Amino acid sequence: MSKAYHIHIWKKAPFIRLILPLITGILLQFFCRLKTDYIIAGAISFSISFILFGWLPEAFRFKFAALRGIIISLFLVCMGSFLTWQKDVRNNETWYGNIDKGNSFLIVTINEPPVEKAKSYKALVKVESIVINDSPRVSKGDVLVYFSKDPLSAKLKYGDRIILRKALQPIKNSGNPGGFNYAQYLAFQQIYHQVYLKKNDWRLLKGNNTIPVKSALFTTRDFVIKTIDKYITGENESALAKALLIGYRVDLDKDLVQAYSNAGVVHLIAISGLHLALIYGLLYWIALKIPYLKNAKIPRTVIILFCLWAFAFLTGAPPSVMRAAVMFSFISVGSVFEQKSSIYNSLCVSAFVLLCFDPYLFWNVGFQLSYLAVLGIVVLQKPIYNWLYFKNKILDYTWQMASVSIAAQIFTIPACFYYFHQLPLLFLVANLIAIPLATVALWGCIGLIALSPITILAFYFGKATTAFLWLMNHSILLINQFPFALWENVFISVWATLLLYLIFISFIFWLVKKNMAALKLALLFSLLFTAN
Numbered sequence: 001m002s003k004a005y006h007i008h009i010w011k012k013a014p015f016i017r018l019i020l021p022l023i024t025g026i027l028l029q030f031f032c033r034l035k036t037d038y039i040i041a042g043a044i045s046f047s048i049s050f051i052l053f054g055w056l057p058e059a060f061r062f063k064f065a066a067l068r069g070i071i072i073s074l075f076l077v078c079m080g081s082f083l084t085w086q087k088d089v090r091n092n093e094t095w096y097g098n099i100d101k102g103n104s105f106l107i108v109t110i111n112e113p114p115v116e117k118a119k120s121y122k123a124l125v126k127v128e129s130i131v132i133n134d135s136p137r138v139s140k141g142d143v144l145v146y147f148s149k150d151p152l153s154a155k156l157k158y159g160d161r162i163i164l165r166k167a168l169q170p171i172k173n174s175g176n177p178g179g180f181n182y183a184q185y186l187a188f189q190q191i192y193h194q195v196y197l198k199k200n201d202w203r204l205l206k207g208n209n210t211i212p213v214k215s216a217l218f219t220t221r222d223f224v225i226k227t228i229d230k231y232i233t234g235e236n237e238s239a240l241a242k243a244l245l246i247g248y249r250v251d252l253d254k255d256l257v258q259a260y261s262n263a264g265v266v267h268l269i270a271i272s273g274l275h276l277a278l279i280y281g282l283l284y285w286i287a288l289k290i291p292y293l294k295n296a297k298i299p300r301t302v303i304i305l306f307c308l309w310a311f312a313f314l315t316g317a318p319p320s321v322m323r324a325a326v327m328f329s330f331i332s333v334g335s336v337f338e339q340k341s342s343i344y345n346s347l348c349v350s351a352f353v354l355l356c357f358d359p360y361l362f363w364n365v366g367f368q369l370s371y372l373a374v375l376g377i378v379v380l381q382k383p384i385y386n387w388l389y390f391k392n393k394i395l396d397y398t399w400q401m402a403s404v405s406i407a408a409q410i411f412t413i414p415a416c417f418y419y420f421h422q423l424p425l426l427f428l429v430a431n432l433i434a435i436p437l438a439t440v441a442l443w444g445c446i447g448l449i450a451l452s453p454i455t456i457l458a459f460y461f462g463k464a465t466t467a468f469l470w471l472m473n474h475s476i477l478l479i480n481q482f483p484f485a486l487w488e489n490v491f492i493s494v495w496a497t498l499l500l501y502l503i504f505i506s507f508i509f510w511l512v513k514k515n516m517a518a519l520k521l522a523l524l525f526s527l528l529f530t531a532n
Contacts, residue, residue, distance in 0.1 A: 015348035021073040022352060025080020026359045034081055036091075043078040046071050084359040089141055089190040096127045096141045097192065100168070105131035108143065109209040110160045113218055114153075115250055120146040120196070121153050128161070128209070143168060144186070144194040152204070158218050159210030164202040168193035188360040217314055221246055224314075227452045228445065231462025237469040240269065244438060244469075245445040247271035247315040256473065259480040261420070264409070264427025265434045271315040273324035273370060274435075276308065278442055280328050283307050301332045319354065319367035323374075326350035343378050347371065365419050369412055376411025377404055383512055398432065405431040410508075414492075414500040423487040430479050437472040441465055499529040 028034065050071050053061065061068070089095050096106065108125040115122045125145050129136045145164075147153035156162075171183045171194050186192070224246055232238040239251035249257070249269065260266045267274065283304045287293045293300040305328075312325040327350045351371060354361055361367045385403040390396040409427050416423050424430065444465030451457045479485055492500070506522030509515055 013342045013344035013348055015345050015352055017069070017073070018076060019348045019352045019355070021076035022080040022355060023362065025077040025082075026084050026355065026362055028077065029081035029084035029359075034085070036082070036085055039078050039081045039085065043075060043082065046075040046078065050075065080355075080359065083356060087190070087359055090192070092140060094138060094140050096130055096139045096143075099130050099132075099137060099139055103132075105163055105165045106139075106143075106168075107131065107136070107161065107163050107205070108145075110156060110158055110162070111142065113158050113222075114147070114156050117146070120148055121156065122146055123156065124191070125162075131163075142189075142191045144171070144191055146194070146196045147202075148196070148198045150199050152199070156204075158215065159208035161205040161207060161209055162202045163205055164195070164197060166195055166197060166201045168195050188363050190360075217310075221248070221314060224449055227449055227458075231448055231452070231458050232445075232466050232469065233462070234466060234470060236473050237466050240469050240473060241441070241445050241465065243269040243271075244275075244442055245449075247318065247321075256477070259477050262422075262424060262486045263430035263434075263476050263479045264424030265430045265476060267320075267369075267373075268434055268438045270320075270366065271318055272320040272366075273327075273374065275315075275442065276312065276321055276324040276328065278439055279311055279446075280304070280308055282443060282446070297336050301336050305329055305332055319361050319364045320370035322354055323350050323367065323370050326353050347374060347378070365415075369415055372411045372415060373408040376407045376409070379512075380407035380410060380508065401432060401435065402428055405435075410504065414497045414504070417490045417492050417500070418494070418497040421488070421490050423490065424485065425487055426479050426482065426485045430476060433475045433479075434472055437468050437475070441468045441472060444468060493532070496529060496532045499525055499532060503529060 029039075050068065053068050053071065085091055090097060092098070100106070107128045107130075109128055111124045111126045113123075123145050125143050127139050127141045127143060130139045131137075147156065171186050171192060173181055173183050225242055225248060228241045228245070229238055232241045235251075236253055236256055239249075239253065240256075242248040243252055247270065252269065257266070257269065260269055287300045287304060293303065308328060309325055312321045315321055327346050330346055330349055354367070381403050384406050385400055387403075388399055390399055405428055413423060444461065448458055448461050448465055451461055502525045503522055506518045506525060509518040510522060
């Protein structure tokens with residue numbers, strides 16, 4: 001009997017070989033801050049080398065095929081470095097920080113609807129220009145602005161243009177050792193300064209500067225918020241509905257958010273790929289019920305993807321949602337042309353596209369956890385599911401859900417220790433309860449918005465949805481009360497986190513492939529971890 005031919009993962013998922021050098025370039029630029037002259041010179045050199053390689057004799061190209069891959073990888077390293085340099089707004093000559101000397105006026109546009117805080121209104125503004133000695137200069141950059149509460153600031157909205165003259169303050173951390181690095185978090189979003197404005201520090205200018213698509217999204221979001229507030233009773237239930245449907249977390253109670261985090265289901269109130277998967281499934285089901293779309297693949301795919309991306313941007317386009325949107329887009333387009341791709345390749349393609357758009361997403365916690373969770377599900381869900389067999393369909397479905405939660409959690413454990421210094425121990429129970437309730441509640445919220453023009457139907461639909469939201473909240477609060485629900489105060493370094501992942505990967509490879517070398521590596525990494 002002939003030996004089965006083994007196809008390596010980088011053959012089934014070629015984008016793995018493309019994304020790794022791209023990430024290398026991103027890290028290289030972030031830590032070493034290479035000059036653009038070197039980056040561009042390297043990119044040109046590797047491009048010429050690739051072209052010259054194609055002119056060499058075929059026998060030479062076949063013998064040294066690996067050399068071509070090395071050249072492409074080095075070009076991608078340069079590409080990652082350049083994209084990171086370009087995304088850093090501080091490298092732009094028109095960035096306000098490179099022009100403003102502290103004695104100038106800033107003309108800015110409010111880039112999103114202001115959010116009301118206890119003593120102020122918080123808004124992200126985009127710099128239009130700087131006025132120095134009555135001479136305006138085009139500028140760019142984002143600034144975090146806090147307006148003192150007064151009748152005029154309460155009326156500010158997206159697109160309003162204001163002029164201000166007050167020294168901007170660098171964003172600083174709280175100073176607590178081991179605390180959240182707020183300054184770095186905003187720096188990854190290219191926000192480096194903030195300012196608190198009193199009534200006399202700014203003036204509203206005539207006209208506005210809006211983008212029609214963003215205006216439509218904000219208008220839609222306001223409509224959704226008002227509809228939910230009208231028909232979903234209960235302060236916590238209404239806040240949860242807004243977070244669940246559009247990622248609007250302003251009204252969420254801090255204790256409730258902490259309870260969801262402690263129970264290991266905070267992903268339900270921070271829009272994630274799960275929400276997009278549910279939306280995609282609902283859209284696909286509806287499309288199949290429409291006679292014309294049922295047999296028209298291309299129009300059906302276009303409509304589904306349009307709705308999917310509209311929802312993604314409506315939620316504020318967090319990295320986890322963008323990852324899912326890009327993945328579903330590739331899968332949907334592939335299905336139209338009857339092309340099936342490896343899930344590993346789809347993951348790498350979506351990450352490659354997003355990192356090309358914004359290399360600093362690599363450091364986004366939501367981005368990392370999203371990909372780790374999906375990778376865990378892809379790698380471990382099936383082996384874990386095969387541990388147990390149930391003839392009963394309900395028990396089998398429950399175990400299938402449980403295997404998904406366990407697989408996702410395993411791959412995110414080291415990251416949870418590093419970023420949050422804790423691990424939910426009752427995550428499995430919480431997910432088995434919360435995910436079905438969240439699914440029904442999410443579809444209920446969508447139905448409520450769709451039925452909102454019919455008041456009587458919306459009223460009863462809102463009552464039913466409120467009941468599921470209430471049950472979900474109280475279930476999580478009950479789980480959070482157990483003294484053993486959370487493992488807290490776990491502090492590990494970056495190197496310890498990497499070692500923990502190496503331990504997990506080695507043990508998993510040993511369990512799945514029965515490879516003794518992997519077991520020896522796992523034991524070695526465990527020894528290094530204990531000595532760390």
